[in-house]
Amino acid sequence: MNAPTAAAHLLPAIHLRDVPPALIDALQSRFGTQCSTAQAVREQHGRDEGSLQAPPPSAVVFAESTQDVADAVKLASQYDVPVIAYGAGSSLEGHLLAVQGGISIDVSRMNRVLSVNAEDLTVTVQPGITRKQLNDAIKDTGLFFPIDPGADASIGGMSATRASGTNAVRYGTMRENVLALQVVTASGEVIHTGTRAKKSSAGYDLTRLLVGSEGTLGIMTEITVRLYPLPEAVSAAICSFPSIEAAVHTVIQTIQLGVPIARVELIDHHTVRMVNAHSKLTLREEPMLLMEFHGSPAGVKEQAETVQDIASEFGGQAFEWASTPEERTRLWTARHNAYFAAVQSRPGCRAISTDTCVPISRLADCLLESVDEVEASGIPYFLVGHVGDGNFHFGYLIDPDNADERTRAEQLNHQLVARALSMGGTCTGEHGVGIHKMGFLLDETGAGAVNMMRAIKRALDPKNILNPGKIFAM
Amino acid sequence: MNAPTAAAHLLPAIHLRDVPPALIDALQSRFGTQCSTAQAVREQHGRDEGSLQAPPPSAVVFAESTQDVADAVKLASQYDVPVIAYGAGSSLEGHLLAVQGGISIDVSRMNRVLSVNAEDLTVTVQPGITRKQLNDAIKDTGLFFPIDPGADASIGGMSATRASGTNAVRYGTMRENVLALQVVTASGEVIHTGTRAKKSSAGYDLTRLLVGSEGTLGIMTEITVRLYPLPEAVSAAICSFPSIEAAVHTVIQTIQLGVPIARVELIDHHTVRMVNAHSKLTLREEPMLLMEFHGSPAGVKEQAETVQDIASEFGGQAFEWASTPEERTRLWTARHNAYFAAVQSRPGCRAISTDTCVPISRLADCLLESVDEVEASGIPYFLVGHVGDGNFHFGYLIDPDNADERTRAEQLNHQLVARALSMGGTCTGEHGVGIHKMGFLLDETGAGAVNMMRAIKRALDPKNILNPGKIFAM
Numbered sequence: 001m002n003a004p005t006a007a008a009h010l011l012p013a014i015h016l017r018d019v020p021p022a023l024i025d026a027l028q029s030r031f032g033t034q035c036s037t038a039q040a041v042r043e044q045h046g047r048d049e050g051s052l053q054a055p056p057p058s059a060v061v062f063a064e065s066t067q068d069v070a071d072a073v074k075l076a077s078q079y080d081v082p083v084i085a086y087g088a089g090s091s092l093e094g095h096l097l098a099v100q101g102g103i104s105i106d107v108s109r110m111n112r113v114l115s116v117n118a119e120d121l122t123v124t125v126q127p128g129i130t131r132k133q134l135n136d137a138i139k140d141t142g143l144f145f146p147i148d149p150g151a152d153a154s155i156g157g158m159s160a161t162r163a164s165g166t167n168a169v170r171y172g173t174m175r176e177n178v179l180a181l182q183v184v185t186a187s188g189e190v191i192h193t194g195t196r197a198k199k200s201s202a203g204y205d206l207t208r209l210l211v212g213s214e215g216t217l218g219i220m221t222e223i224t225v226r227l228y229p230l231p232e233a234v235s236a237a238i239c240s241f242p243s244i245e246a247a248v249h250t251v252i253q254t255i256q257l258g259v260p261i262a263r264v265e266l267i268d269h270h271t272v273r274m275v276n277a278h279s280k281l282t283l284r285e286e287p288m289l290l291m292e293f294h295g296s297p298a299g300v301k302e303q304a305e306t307v308q309d310i311a312s313e314f315g316g317q318a319f320e321w322a323s324t325p326e327e328r329t330r331l332w333t334a335r336h337n338a339y340f341a342a343v344q345s346r347p348g349c350r351a352i353s354t355d356t357c358v359p360i361s362r363l364a365d366c367l368l369e370s371v372d373e374v375e376a377s378g379i380p381y382f383l384v385g386h387v388g389d390g391n392f393h394f395g396y397l398i399d400p401d402n403a404d405e406r407t408r409a410e411q412l413n414h415q416l417v418a419r420a421l422s423m424g425g426t427c428t429g430e431h432g433v434g435i436h437k438m439g440f441l442l443d444e445t446g447a448g449a450v451n452m453m454r455a456i457k458r459a460l461d462p463k464n465i466l467n468p469g470k471i472f473a474m
Numbered sequence: 475m476n477a478p479t480a481a482a483h484l485l486p487a488i489h490l491r492d493v494p495p496a497l498i499d500a501l502q503s504r505f506g507t508q509c510s511t512a513q514a515v516r517e518q519h520g521r522d523e524g525s526l527q528a529p530p531p532s533a534v535v536f537a538e539s540t541q542d543v544a545d546a547v548k549l550a551s552q553y554d555v556p557v558i559a560y561g562a563g564s565s566l567e568g569h570l571l572a573v574q575g576g577i578s579i580d581v582s583r584m585n586r587v588l589s590v591n592a593e594d595l596t597v598t599v600q601p602g603i604t605r606k607q608l609n610d611a612i613k614d615t616g617l618f619f620p621i622d623p624g625a626d627a628s629i630g631g632m633s634a635t636r637a638s639g640t641n642a643v644r645y646g647t648m649r650e651n652v653l654a655l656q657v658v659t660a661s662g663e664v665i666h667t668g669t670r671a672k673k674s675s676a677g678y679d680l681t682r683l684l685v686g687s688e689g690t691l692g693i694m695t696e697i698t699v700r701l702y703p704l705p706e707a708v709s710a711a712i713c714s715f716p717s718i719e720a721a722v723h724t725v726i727q728t729i730q731l732g733v734p735i736a737r738v739e740l741i742d743h744h745t746v747r748m749v750n751a752h753s754k755l756t757l758r759e760e761p762m763l764l765m766e767f768h769g770s771p772a773g774v775k776e777q778a779e780t781v782q783d784i785a786s787e788f789g790g791q792a793f794e795w796a797s798t799p800e801e802r803t804r805l806w807t808a809r810h811n812a813y814f815a816a817v818q819s820r821p822g823c824r825a826i827s828t829d830t831c832v833p834i835s836r837l838a839d840c841l842l843e844s845v846d847e848v849e850a851s852g853i854p855y856f857l858v859g860h861v862g863d864g865n866f867h868f869g870y871l872i873d874p875d876n877a878d879e880r881t882r883a884e885q886l887n888h889q890l891v892a893r894a895l896s897m898g899g900t901c902t903g904e905h906g907v908g909i910h911k912m913g914f915l916l917d918e919t920g921a922g923a924v925n926m927m928r929a930i931k932r933a934l935d936p937k938n939i940l941n942p943g944k945i946f947a948m
Contacts, residue, residue, distance in 0.1 A: 448666070
């Protein structure tokens with residue numbers, strides 16, 4: 001596969017629009033100390049966890065209420081100036097970069113739980129609350145919010161990127177778990193979408209349109225999400241396999257049998273080695289599945305036995321159980337630290353992370369061909385995956401000062417995405433498009449669908465001020 | 475509660491647009507015998523199962539391919555003439571009425587299964603296949619498609635109205651189960667949305683925007699939906715309760731405990747009486763829950779025991795089990811025949827069906843207040859509900875020639891919707907808005923959200939030819 005356009009993905013298209021001093025004056029007059037133009041604050045708000053760069057926004061408004069967001073958007077609209085909502089800053093594909101200039105609206109102070117409806121298994125929150133803060137706030141209800149991207153992201157950011165994580169195989173993604181929204185539109189109007197009813201056929205599904213729209217159609221100011229009863233029993237296990245293929249086939253068969261597994265993560269032998277070094281563990285340095293089962297005690301036992309039988313067929317061994325919370329925490333901490341373990345394995349490196357998702361029948365093919373490719377490249381890497389959903393991430397560990405390595409890593413990503421698309425998959429399972437995957441989105445869905453997205457954007461944001469330059473070029 | 479505008483919901487706003495003879499000529503030239511202008515054919519395509527009426531469309535095109543649909547839309551667009559997609563004709567809220575004139579595009583001949591991907595638990599079909607045809611076609615795969623509105627609706631119609639049914643409490647609605655679409659747009663272009671990957675963060679969720687858009691944003695020509703492994707064990711049971719309240723509290727507690735019940739239907743004592751008479755059964759004439767459990771044999775047993783314990787607390791008795799397919803069929807046939815049993819109970823009557831859905835904590839309040847209201851009205855009625863989701867239907871059995879009864883029934887519906895909305899619910903759980911609920915949608919979501927829908931409609935269908943006059947007034 002050739003990837004002649006890989007280099008084009010490296011640099012965002014920057015076309016700075018004018019931010020008149022009169023707007024900054026108006027913001028400072030309206031927001032006082034809630035508005036900052038300090039260089040350090042602006043720079044912090046002009047980047048994300050990805051590797052793309054752009055000049056920072058001209059000012060940052062620290063919104064404390066829906067009215068603050070609406071007023072900031074109205075002022076920006078008056079001057080045709082872009083606004084970019086900022087939650088925890090943990091996005092990965094350049095979502096937060098002010099590629100057309102403008103102002104950042106930081107919603108991290110809007111981090112309250114507005115109402116817990118435990119009987120209905122719903123909670124309404126402000127967008128700046130993080131997933132850990134949310135789970136901490138509801139810990140006495142016997143309920144939990146399952147969606148867990150690697151970072152302690154904000155619920156607003158997770159909604160805006162349609163995020164998921166390790167629990168999605170059982171509990172779905174933000175697509176399935178956001179019920180209702182309060183949103184500030186491009187004109188600064190406050191609207192509501194959805195209700196707390198579990199289902200509805202009432203008109204266009206604006207909630208689902210806004211979830212995943214990356215701040216380009218509106219800024220979420222209240223979010224109602226589903227909660228789940230804490231399972232009566234939880235059991236976690238690891239199992240090593242002779243090959244990635246064997247591990248993946250265990251997963252495929254588990255899913256096809258309808259086993260309601262709660263988590264099933266693949267970690268390749270490189271990653272196990274890095275995790276062992278980082279966390280002082282002695283895990284077998286072989287491809288490994290890390291699994292979790294939720295349910296009644298009998299149900300969990302039955303699920304686990306079924307999966308153990310399947311794993312044995314494929315040569316799985318060294319099943320290790322972790323039924324106490326402490327043991328589980330140890331295992332999942334190792335999984336969550338995989339990224340840091342990998343980055344530490346090559347001092348000074350930066351990880352370029354891929355994020356494809358394929359129909360599960362093609363998962364083994366997609367992974368194995370991609371492993372061959374990256375092994376041949378000589379670039380160090382790690383591989384982790386939410387494989388129950390067919391979603392996985394390679395991390396290419398590159399020297400950030402080595403332009404050749406960066407180009408080769410981008411090329412590997414390009415080839416991986418092309419492969420996933422050719423297998424009926426998607427260019428992004430959970431990170432979003434941002435700037436980095438705009439070309440891939442077009443490859444995936446075709447010009448017709450992207451033109452439909454563009455028409456919607458133009459209709460809802462005629463001045464193109466809501467996080468412009470993301471998802472698709474206008 | 476007053477309902478001064480109830481009468482306004484009775485009649486659709488009819489503003490017939492010109493259908494030039496040149497368009498009919500062009501359609502007949504392109505489609506030959508696939509295009510009919512026969513009065514009987516037009517009339518059959520100008521109504522649905524609801525009670526609203528309008529003049530029929532000027533012609534019916536029997537599409538046999540995506541190209542047929544695209545060509546018919548292109549011709550209609552050329553003459554600014556409305557097009558209304560027609561599947562099985564089983565919608566309930568006036569969705570199919572040609573209130574602005576135009577032509578009907580019947581897709582019932584497009585009823586093939588295009589590809590079964592059993593390993594991925596997906597299937598791609600044409601829009602005209604009905605849910606029973608689909609399940610019949612895949613019956614050798616060990617998989618099934620769970621969504622089951624009362625009628626044997628087409629998958630296209632079910633997608634267009636975001637339908638659900640008795641299994642939604644466990645398997646979700648069309649919102650959760652449509653993965654990808656091929657769609658003919660207002661200009662006759664063929665676009666694709668989504669992929670077969672289980673999750674994606676790739677741009678705007680056009681699939682979810684189109685699902686539930688009632689043919690107003692595009693005409694679906696291919697639909698990829700999720701399938702599920704047939705459960706290893708299935709068990710069904712009925713249980714009678716001393717009151718609706720007791721039955722509903724059993725459901726609420728079951729859901730709150732996270733029991734993965736597959737179906738839980740409420741049937742009130744009127745309906746039991748009607749079903750007994752219709753199906754020659756001897757069910758206790760008390761409020762009843764009809765339940766089904768899916769899983770492993772041990773899992774099903776455990777779920778059933780849990781629910782039986784909860785039911786006992788609320789005075790549930792006469793638990794009757796049905797573990798054989800024949801017994802289950804008998805029970806579910808009785809449930810599915812409830813509508814016909816009810817209509818037969820008052821010869822010559824017509825049922826006006828409501829369709830609200832509320833957060834489950836408010837279900838008992840909403841049901842009981844509504845029961846009091848309809849009892850006081852003296853209008854015969856039945857009550858069935860997909861109560862695990864908080865969704866239920868009253869059927870008011872009116873004399874269609876009695877304008878007063880019709881007005882009172884509409885008023886009851888109006889009051890019921892107002893009550894559901896005041897409790898955080900929705901005006902339609904699964905039937906859609908059509909013509910009948912346009913005012914309710916505005917009450918539910920507010921002018922801001924409806925204006926956003928309108929802006930999207932205008933952007934994607936600037937000539938307003940796709941099923942115009944539905945969901946909202948333009």
